[in-house]
Amino acid sequence: MRERLSPILAPYRRQRGALIPVLQKVQEELGYLPEEAVSEIAFFLGLSESEVYGVASFYAQFRFERQGEHTVKVCQGTACYVRGGRRILELVKRELGIEPGETTEDYGFSLERIACFGSCALAPVMVVNKTVYGRMTTAKARKTLALYRREPQVDG
Numbered sequence: 001m002r003e004r005l006s007p008i009l010a011p012y013r014r015q016r017g018a019l020i021p022v023l024q025k026v027q028e029e030l031g032y033l034p035e036e037a038v039s040e041i042a043f044f045l046g047l048s049e050s051e052v053y054g055v056a057s058f059y060a061q062f063r064f065e066r067q068g069e070h071t072v073k074v075c076q077g078t079a080c081y082v083r084g085g086r087r088i089l090e091l092v093k094r095e096l097g098i099e100p101g102e103t104t105e106d107y108g109f110s111l112e113r114i115a116c117f118g119s120c121a122l123a124p125v126m127v128v129n130k131t132v133y134g135r136m137t138t139a140k141a142r143k144t145l146a147l148y149r150r151e152p153q154v155d156g
């Protein structure tokens with residue numbers, strides 16, 4: 001971990017005020033903030049681990065659990081909700097077998113519920129990674145998820 005993070009952390013040695021940008025860069029590199037990374041960050045910036053956790057857990061953008069390869073966000077804002085967003089979320093939960101805030105066992109997908117994605121004209125909206133899928137139906141949502149599923153392993 002130290003080797004992997006050194007190039008990111010080196011310019012910030014003992015710069016306590018740089019905690020947020022450092023957390024962002026480390027999360028960009030690793031996808032989340034594992035315990036080992038938090039202790040490296042604390043060591044480099046001259047903070048305690050609990051100070052780092054205290055700040056990081058205040059911001060919703062930071063994650064302490066490994067995320068799935070793909071992040072599926074289903075909008076539950078008013079425009080999406082009244083146009084069937086709830087059915088889309090139910091379908092995605094069923095298809096992936098997880099609740100919002102969870103990640104599938106194979107780390108293929110993480111699921112999030114969002115309040116408004118700012119694309120209300122396309123309601124109901126579902127976002128996979130950075131791609132926005134609008135005017136969703138349950139059939140379209142199922143097909144969209146299929147695009148991101150890992151190919152099953154074929155034995156021998």
Ligand code: FES
Nearest residue numbers: 075077080117119
């Ligand atoms: S309510 Fe869903 S994008 Fe605005």
